[in-house]
Amino acid sequence: MTATPGTGPADTAALAVLGLLANSDLAAVTRLAADAEVAPSVVDRIELCRLVGAAAERLGRIEARAGELGADLADVVAPFLGTFTDFDARTPPGSWWERLLKAHVGFGVEDDVARLLVRGLDDGDEATRALAQAAVDDDRHGALVVARVTEATAADPVLASRLALWGRRLVGEALGVVQRLVTDHPELRGLLERALADASPDQPLQQRLFAVLTAEHTRRMDRLGLTA
Amino acid sequence: MTATPGTGPADTAALAVLGLLANSDLAAVTRLAADAEVAPSVVDRIELCRLVGAAAERLGRIEARAGELGADLADVVAPFLGTFTDFDARTPPGSWWERLLKAHVGFGVEDDVARLLVRGLDDGDEATRALAQAAVDDDRHGALVVARVTEATAADPVLASRLALWGRRLVGEALGVVQRLVTDHPELRGLLERALADASPDQPLQQRLFAVLTAEHTRRMDRLGLTA
Helix, strand or coil: CCCCCCCCHHHHHHHHHHHHHHHHHHHHHHHHHHHHHCCCCHHHHHHHHHHHHHHHHHHHHHHHHHHHCCCCHHHHHHHHCCCCHHHHHHCCCCCHHHHHHHHHHHHHHHHHHHHHHHHHCCCCCHHHHHHHHHHHHCCHHHHHHHHHHHHHHHCCHHHHHHHHHHHHHHHHHHHHHHHHHHHHCHHHHHHHHHHCCCCCCCCCHHHHHHHHHHHHHHHHHHHCCCCC | CCCCCCCCHHHHHHHHHHHHHHHHHHHHHHHHHHHHHCCCCHHHHHHHHHHHHHHHHHHHHHHHHHHHCCCCHHHHHHHHCCCCHHHHHHCCCCCHHHHHHHHHHHHHHHHHHHHHHHHHCCCCCHHHHHHHHHHHHCCHHHHHHHHHHHHHHHCCHHHHHHHHHHHHHHHHHHHHHHHHHHHHCHHHHHHHHHHCCCCCCCCCHHHHHHHHHHHHHHHHHHHCCCCC
16 A cells, blocks of 8 residues: 555654754744843854754755645644643753753754654654754754863852753653653554563663663763763 | 954944844844743734744844954944834833733834935945845834724724823833934944935935934834824
8 A cells, every 4th residue: 555645644744853853943943042142242142043944944845845744834843742841841941051951951852852753663764864963963052062061160169050950850851751751652652662672672772762862962962071 | 444344434434333233133132032932812913923933044144244244243332232222111011912912012113213224335345235125114113004904993992092102102202212322333423314305405414314214214103003
């Protein structure tokens, strides 16, 4: 049986991944633009606007891919629109550094989940896979955060320990978002099961998933010189 | 005498225009992203994010053009960074419609000023002229505002008269921004003098300038079905 675009189970999974990615980019546009507005230097403001542009551009490519699968971007993203509402309400950043770190930790966990999801996608869906990979590969925001945070914490050990604490708080909340996502979206759960099939198959999915996400978070905090 | 990039009077004027345009795009990224966040429909949210992307992309082209003139975008935009601070503080929108109209009136006046400024630029500077023209020619935001406002006011005459009042308030504040801009930036004043040389030369510059800006504002409000 040949799947009609937008109706086969493989397409359903791909559209769910596209919806999740689109929601991340919609959120990234808003978050990065708000960060740009309060950036302490015009150089950082310009760089953050450039990253806003990159998120908007990805959104356009996601829309094009959804179109190829016979779906409309608005419909595809709709089930994911509330994903970060609780997270944002629970983690209002108190300073420029907390803002930078919040975006970095949030984007990091989103990227890690995206990386796993595309691993679970049907092998034939190279177009969706490439889209998710492009988002994951763009490290410009990470590079900005590393430069600014390491510079600031080098001269201020109190800031370093405050940000380390903030990072732990953020990753805890981000894992909560992932947990709800997996519960609410069985199609994504299926992809993650497939992606993590080889990792300690006796453990429940969430435990295997959180092990990967926590390890990646620790690696990111290490890069910032902060204790995870 | 051949002007060295970034040092001749023609380049000084072009860099001032690029700085003003860059500031408009930095502000547009922030404003449109904030509007997208509170858009009542996901379709409008996506469209506004697309327009955020267009503003960010223009910013990249302005940066490239400033580079050709031997200047850095951060230096070029710096003198214009506070341009909208007062305007924004004095005109907090009270509803989705007021938000849409605020952006439309603000972008409209910015576009009208940009159109005049490039008319005053040295004839040889086609690259800067084309950049400003591209911003002016992009009517996607205008089309969105017209569609949404005419739809809403058709069923609600009270909203229509409130928005007409809000439009008058906005254009008054926007003309105040232009007035300060002309006072603070003699290089822009020179371009406007040149652009408006044929229009009632016995009148002071500000009077000729405001006549053009007010006429264009009236035309925009007509298109929205609102009394200017």
